[in-house]
Structures are given as structure tokens and as C-alpha cells.
């Protein structure tokens with residue numbers, strides 16, 4: 181049927197955007213990194229403690245494997261959508277070796293970062309009204325990904341006095357007939373909270389009693405643990421959950437490969453197939469060169485992980501000790517990841533050097549950046565405040581300087 185183009189109302193840039201976008205927020209962690217970058221570009225001495233990535237470079241053996249793959253022409257073409265057969269086999273071996281989990285290669289998907297694997301799973305499973313339980317504080321992307329996929333995030337608050345670990349009765353109360361998933365992340369971004377065996381068992385005991393609830397285990401920080409902490413993945417500790425668990429991991433954090441964008445997941449075959457279908461119609465395979473590099477990461481020498489962890493542990497101890505000496509700040513000592521999540525409740529109501537009264541944690545981080553050039557992320561977008569997140573994956577001297585600036589800022593509040 182013919183129509184006159186003039187009769188059709190032109191969409192404004194705002195109208196052209198999908199309604200679903202109105203439900204989500206941009207990442208607060210990326211926003212603070214951008215703000216710090218802009219101040220730096222303007223000549224300010226800024227220390228950024230916002231970015232969630234190791235400051236160490238990718239180990240040489242991994243880089244060399246990537247170069248060899250390029251030169252051998254192995255990186256030029258599409259690979260299988262769900263990952264190279266060689267890499268999927270290596271992932272299966274990793275799950276068996278490190279987590280005692282049996283996954284066949286057909287139960288494994290490789291994606292463009294763990295983020296894509298999590299997102300694929302949510303898109304593949306959520307119907308409108310489906311609920312996804314997310315312990316708070318949570319990684320900022322979880323609720324937004326759930327909303328984008330059409331589901332409803334349900335936060336379960338944890339408390340600082342419990343080390344930000346979920347009480348089993350709080351989980352029990354949050355489960356409804358509409359609950360489809362729980363996203364479980366230990367060690368956690370943003371708090372570093374890591375569940376010890378008995379604490380995890382208390383959670384998996386609840387989940388074992390609710391067979392309609394599926395478990396998205398985000399093990400991204402598995403290798404970044406300190407003191408005598410021993411890591412367990414949920415389906416490893418509670419085999420009854422195996423049939424309804426997606427175990428997600430990746431090379432970004434432990435192998436210093438955030439830029440390479442490789443993550444992976446293991447789970448029931450029909451779920452993995454559905455996730456691969458979504459990937460096939462959206463991004464196709466993750467970059468071939470990155471997959472060859474990830475293969476070397478998983479199968480090559482692992483000794484640098486312990487070396488990095490010794491440095492991370494020192495930095496964690498430095499941060500915790502110095503922040504607890506800042507007026508109005510209370511900082512628990514977590515056992516994993518590279519984050520601390522101090523409360524700034526004791527600074528709320530005080531007056532910053534600009535004359536601004538601190539009413540929220542966003543005010544705290546904005547005034548801290550302004551007064552002292554230290555960039556941290558406010559806690560509210562992570563679900564619990566007033567608090568802020570510090571990533572200590574940054575040079576030790578910078579970290580020490582940043583913590584003394586925080587002490588000075590807090591000490592100067594009126």
C-alpha cells in the first residue's frame with residue numbers, strides 16, 4: 181500500500197529509544213572512571229580507584245600464544261559460535277580440576293567476557309514477571325541485565341556485621357513461586373565478601389529445598405582469595421544443585437585479561453544450547469585470537485596468580501588499616517576479590533571544604549574527588565549505602581597516597 185512519507189511523524193531522538201531502556205541506568209563504575217579521566221586530562225593529579233581490573237599486564241606466555249595464533253593464521257576466521265573445540269575442552273578440564281565439576285564440551289559456552297555469558301543466560305530464560313534474587317551489595321550490572329532481559333530483580337540485603345554475607349533466612353524469605361534464578365557471586369564485587377564452606381552450605385541447603393530456583397554462580401573472582409580461604413562453587417558443594425546451576429567464570433580478573441574479553445559457562449545442555457542460539461544471532465564467536473590466548477591462560481603456568489595475590493593481600497591490609505583510621509569511616513576486611521566496601525555513614529551530615537553538606541554517599545565521593553582528587557564509586561548503585569567501593573588493584577604507592585588523602589578529607593570535614 182502506498183503512503184506519503186510526509187504523513188508519518190518523525191521520531192525525536194528520545195522517542196526512537198526502546199521503552200525497556202527507560203528501566204535501566206548506565207554503569208556508575210564507568211561514570212566515575214570517566215569523570216576521573218576528564219579531571220586528569222584537565223591537568224589535575226587524580227588517583228582512580230574506580231576500575232575493576234588488575235593493574236598487572238597480561239602474562240607474557242599468554243601474549244605469545246596470541247601472537248603465534250595470529251602468525252599461524254589461526255585467528256583470521258570465524259570460530260564455532262560457542263567457542264573453539266580446543267578451548268571448550270580446556271574449560272571442561274578446568275571445571276573438573278579446580279571445581280570437581282563434570283561438564284562435557286556440549287555443556288560449555290565461551291562468550292565475549294563473563295558478562296555476555298550471564299546476559300545470554302538471562303535473555304534465554306526470563307519471561308515478564310520472572311524474579312531474580314540478587315544479594316546486595318551487588319555488581320551494578322546484575323539488576324540492569326535482569327531488567328533488560330524483561331525480568332524483575334529482587335535484592336536481598338546483607339549487613340556489614342555479617343561480612344556482607346546473606347543470612348539463609350533472608351534468602352528463604354525472598355523466594356517466591358516466581359523466583360527463577362539467584363545470582364550468587366563469591367568472592368563478591370563490590371564487597372570482596374567470600375563465603376566459607378559452612379556459610380555456602382547454609383545457602384545451598386536453602387536452595388536445595390526449592391527445586392524451581394536455578395543458580396547462576398558467578399565465580400569470576402575464584403582465584404583472588406587471601407589468608408587461608410578455600411573456594412567452593414555452589415554445584416561443587418551441593419551436587420543436588422548441579423542440574424539447575426550455570427557456573428560462570430572467565431579469564432579477565434585472575435589472568436589480567438580484561439581487554440581480551442573471554443568468559444565461559446558450564447551448565448545443563450538445553451540451557452547452553454539456547455544461550456549459543458542467542459549468541460549466534462547477536463555477536464557470533466568471541467574473537468578468535470582471544471580464545472587462543474585464553475587456552476594458554478587455562479592450560480599454561482599458573483604461578484603468577486599466587487604472586488599477584490601476595491601483592492593484593494598487602495594492598496588490602498594497607499587499605500583496611502588506613503581507612504579504619506579515617507574519621508567517620510568503617511571498613512571491614514574481606515577475604516577475596518580486589519575491593520573493599522567501607523561505610524561512610526559517620527561522615528553524613530558533615531560539611532565539605534566547598535561548604536556542601538554531605539547528605540548521601542554520592543555527595544561524599546563527589547566532594548572527595550573535588551577536594552583531594554581521589555576517585556571511588558558511591559555505594560548506592562551497588563544496593564547498600566552510605567558506603568563506597570575502592571578497587572585496590574592499583575599501584576601500592578598510589579593506594580597509600582589515596583588512603584592518606586581520604587584520611588585528610590575526612591579529618592577536614594566540619
Ligand SMILES: Cc1ncc(COP(=O)(O)O)c(C=O)c1O
Pocket residue numbers: 232292293294295296319365368369398400430431432438441442443
Ligand atoms: C562480579 C563480576 N562478574 C562478572 C564480571 C564480568 O567480567 P568480564 O566480562 O570481563 O569477563 C565482572 C567484571 O567486572 C564482575 O565484577
